[in-house]
Amino acid sequence: MRRKTPYPYWFVAPAAIIFTVLFTIPTVTSLYFALTRWDLFSQTFIGFDNFVQFFREPGLTRGLINTVIFAGLTSGLKTVLGLLLAVLLTAGIFAQGFLRAVVFFPVLVSTIGVGLTFTELMHPTDGAINMGLSFFGIDGPGWLTNPDLALISVALVDVWRGVGLATLIYIAGLASISPEYYEAARMDGATRLQQYWRVTVPLVRPATTTVILLSLIGGMRLFDLIWAMTRGGPGFSSDVLASVIYKQYQAGFYGLSTAGNVILFILIGVLVMPLVYWLNRREVDL
Amino acid sequence: MARVELHDIRKSFGKVEVIHGIDLTIEDGEFCVFVGPSGCGKSTLLRIISGLEEQTSGRIEIDGRDVGNLEPVERDIAMVFQSYALYPHLTVGENIGFGLSLARKPKAEIAEAVNRVAETLQLGHLLDRRPKELSGGQRQRVAIGRAIVRDPKVFLFDEPLSNLDAALRSQMRIELTDLHAQLGSTMIYVTHDQVEAMTMADKIVVLKDGAIEQVGTPMELYDKPATPFVAGFIGSPKMNLFDGDVAAQKGCEVYGIRPEHIRLTDDGDWHGRVRLVERLGADTIVHAEMETFGPMIIRTDGQSELREGREIRAAPMPEREFRFGKS
Amino acid sequence: MKRRQYVIGITALAATFVIFVLPFIFILLNASKTSQDSAALDFSLPDRWVFFENLIAVVQARDYILLLAYWNSTLITVCSVALMVIFGAMVGYILQRRHSAWNKVIFGFVLAGLMIPPAVVPTIWLLQQIGLFKTIHGMILIQCAYGLSFSVLLFRQFIGTIPRDLDEAARIDGASPLQIFFRVILPLLKPVTVTVIVVQSITVFNDFTHPLYYLPGRENVTVQLTLYNFQSQFVSQMNLLFMNILLVTIPPLIVFLFFNRQIVAGMTAGAVKG
Numbered sequence A: 001m002r003r004k005t006p007y008p009y010w011f012v013a014p015a016a017i018i019f020t021v022l023f024t025i026p027t028v029t030s031l032y033f034a035l036t037r038w039d040l041f042s043q044t045f046i047g048f049d050n051f052v053q054f055f056r057e058p059g060l061t062r063g064l065i066n067t068v069i070f071a072g073l074t075s076g077l078k079t080v081l082g083l084l085l086a087v088l089l090t091a092g093i094f095a096q097g098f099l100r101a102v103v104f105f106p107v108l109v110s111t112i113g114v115g116l117t118f119t120e121l122m123h124p125t126d127g128a129i130n131m132g133l134s135f136f137g138i139d140g141p142g143w144l145t146n147p148d149l150a151l152i153s154v155a156l157v158d159v160w161r162g163v164g165l166a167t168l169i170y171i172a173g174l175a176s177i178s179p180e181y182y183e184a185a186r187m188d189g190a191t192r193l194q195q196y197w198r199v200t201v202p203l204v205r206p207a208t209t210t211v212i213l214l215s216l217i218g219g220m221r222l223f224d225l226i227w228a229m230t231r232g233g234p235g236f237s238s239d240v241l242a243s244v245i246y247k248q249y250q251a252g253f254y255g256l257s258t259a260g261n262v263i264l265f266i267l268i269g270v271l272v273m274p275l276v277y278w279l280n281r282r283e284v285d286l
Numbered sequence B: 001m002a003r004v005e006l007h008d009i010r011k012s013f014g015k016v017e018v019i020h021g022i023d024l025t026i027e028d029g030e031f032c033v034f035v036g037p038s039g040c041g042k043s044t045l046l047r048i049i050s051g052l053e054e055q056t057s058g059r060i061e062i063d064g065r066d067v068g069n070l071e072p073v074e075r076d077i078a079m080v081f082q083s084y085a086l087y088p089h090l091t092v093g094e095n096i097g098f099g100l101s102l103a104r105k106p107k108a109e110i111a112e113a114v115n116r117v118a119e120t121l122q123l124g125h126l127l128d129r130r131p132k133e134l135s136g137g138q139r140q141r142v143a144i145g146r147a148i149v150r151d152p153k154v155f156l157f158d159e160p161l162s163n164l165d166a167a168l169r170s171q172m173r174i175e176l177t178d179l180h181a182q183l184g185s186t187m188i189y190v191t192h193d194q195v196e197a198m199t200m201a202d203k204i205v206v207l208k209d210g211a212i213e214q215v216g217t218p219m220e221l222y223d224k225p226a227t228p229f230v231a232g233f234i235g236s237p238k239m240n241l242f243d244g245d246v247a248a249q250k251g252c253e254v255y256g257i258r259p260e261h262i263r264l265t266d267d268g269d270w271h272g273r274v275r276l277v278e279r280l281g282a283d284t285i286v287h288a289e290m291e292t293f294g295p296m297i298i299r300t301d302g303q304s305e306l307r308e309g310r311e312i313r314a315a316p317m318p319e320r321e322f323r324f325g326k327s
Numbered sequence C: 001m002k003r004r005q006y007v008i009g010i011t012a013l014a015a016t017f018v019i020f021v022l023p024f025i026f027i028l029l030n031a032s033k034t035s036q037d038s039a040a041l042d043f044s045l046p047d048r049w050v051f052f053e054n055l056i057a058v059v060q061a062r063d064y065i066l067l068l069a070y071w072n073s074t075l076i077t078v079c080s081v082a083l084m085v086i087f088g089a090m091v092g093y094i095l096q097r098r099h100s101a102w103n104k105v106i107f108g109f110v111l112a113g114l115m116i117p118p119a120v121v122p123t124i125w126l127l128q129q130i131g132l133f134k135t136i137h138g139m140i141l142i143q144c145a146y147g148l149s150f151s152v153l154l155f156r157q158f159i160g161t162i163p164r165d166l167d168e169a170a171r172i173d174g175a176s177p178l179q180i181f182f183r184v185i186l187p188l189l190k191p192v193t194v195t196v197i198v199v200q201s202i203t204v205f206n207d208f209t210h211p212l213y214y215l216p217g218r219e220n221v222t223v224q225l226t227l228y229n230f231q232s233q234f235v236s237q238m239n240l241l242f243m244n245i246l247l248v249t250i251p252p253l254i255v256f257l258f259f260n261r262q263i264v265a266g267m268t269a270g271a272v273k274g
């Protein structure tokens, strides 16, 4: 004869219903749909054919590889640049608060707006970037028209847009390092650079974990920026899984599109889970 | 008219039993104090009475009514927390009236009740402030006001004074005693401060490791402690307790003598040397190193000329020696 | 020392300015130009400032579709964020206050919601089954589902700082579970609620991908979709495109100016703890 608890589990119900219906069920059923040939008219079970197709057709495989390249590149750059900017913006320099705001603001701006603006800035002949470069006598590349460069250009724009968040997280991480560590290091005769390598970098590891995980997951899921800038082009050169999923959906290949989705979350699982484990273990070792 | 009866109350958290079968009756209008060292289960027992915590087994009766399965609000009790637990977003007046407004009492009635309580506790001028704009003592009063306003049969207090400074604490002790006299309700009060217990209680319940060690009036516990634990817990400075050879010589397992029951006299049988003298004004507390006994605390009058290093002789007052677990 | 810091500061200011501010100036300049002028895509000052003409032209374009888009986006944002706040806080509260095996399960779902990208086509199929595809309220519920995890985590963390004594005092005062939550806990969550509202509003308002999938149809356009569609319509009118980009940039700017602190708190929550 238990009395009522003041914290009943039905408090979870509204959120649980919305989340289960609109997120969990589609996610779970996608595992089945990915094994079907599914279009507007019919649905047939075809086993792993969709996945086989994914690894056979160069256009699709390219999307898979690009996703990994894109996520790795943006996450690496955001981590390195984010830490550098954070160190700079906590050094007590002139106009520090303003600079932080300026670096962070792009995080809040519409990705589509950013994408369209940079598409114009990166125009091969008329774009401001190449005009600027030609001023220094450099012949700027076709940022978004060169198939070898398009993905990297989009990645650079993504770094521009997202590095502010990494910086912010690092600033919070740096603020939590007790100054005593630096004092101790100085007593031991560490130079400025040694202090960064031996004190700052190891002690902001929790922030590094967050930055890497956030930007890796974000990078793998990214769709809007690529869609606004290249739509996966030229050809399939800058296609990533998210854009492949959308293209297959538009083309009416629902089963194939869903298989892309399943590959995407397997990829996230495969890359992120061990990373979480590894990063957490390194932290404990400290 | 609120007698609280506990019958074989037990409580386990997971596999660990922390309350081991408590039987206790608290009479109507009594001021009952639970004392005991930290972790002995005072708060847990109080929370079981309040209904915040559910007993694992046993019966709780208030006024003969079995309340073991009732919600706190149905038990006609009120509780004052150590942290005061005032709602930070409400004004003092709203804090006091919160329970009434939950019960959907008419606004006018709530206002009247709040004003009446504020009057009693001299909070009238603070009704529109928020808790963070109050001093510790004022917060304490608001917390008490929140309890009084519902006119409960039983008041429960969990170390309500432990966040106050010494001066305020002794003032609040008197106020609470007055309040008890004025309301005449049953009050159960948890503390680990034996001074609070001695000064306020009609009945003291000494708890140890989840069981009752002794129940009695303050003077009963002082004069006739049932165990060395109670003897050491009640009274300040602590009773001198000796086991081993000393106790064996006296024909018991533990021999005790209170510091105030030792006389310094030149014809005493006990001798030793003064190690430290604490002068409290009215009294002097002497820490001495005695032959055969070892360290001993002796209380003597404030005018004492004793200094460190002096040889002393002492003797116990007759009838004031305690022999526990004697053969 | 002071001098060196000053020099680094000036250099950093200049570099940051070039990298982070110039694109916005570019938008502003081109939004003020005539269409021939803006076709050059450069940083020159406008020959003629036609800012307001452009503003009016953009708003009037395609039968005032931008106004419709703002209305839809606002509706979706306000409603979905309101649901996320209430329901998210309730879950965070239970998760923080109760300790049982269920907590791990709930926590697992929360983390899954943060990491796993939604399976879009099955979601569309499901929305069609329950009649929510292409509807604003369907979109509201979807945004709520996708944002819940983040809200739950923030609320849970903050509720940890509210002493349990308050719940118990309210319980003694006779409050029911709902009353404890809505009359005692929720009012005390104000700081974190502001953070959740601000961060999630920006996320939902800026979302392009999900309305693209789940909310097709002209009468359902959102701000981001209109912007994207303008790109193909305004090929010869870059000035209007940039005016539109400017209009989309202004709401977050205003929010940023007023709620900088809350945004920072929300974005870095848990970052230090890892």
Ligand SMILES: Nc1ncnc2c1ncn2[C@@H]1O[C@H](COP(=O)(O)OP(=O)(O)OP(=O)(O)O)[C@@H](O)[C@H]1O
Pocket: B013, B018, B036, B037, B038, B039, B040, B041, B042, B043, B044, B045, B192
């Ligand atoms: N919620 C709980 N879960 C598990 N164990 C608990 C819980 N609450 C109390 N205990 C245990 O029960 C015992 C009694 O705790 P209780 O809080 O009643 O002690 P107390 O006498 O009030 O101590 P104090 O003077 O420090 O307040 C302690 O050993 C404590 O660790």
Ligand SMILES: [Mg+2]
Pocket: B042, B043, B044
């Ligand atoms: Mg206690």
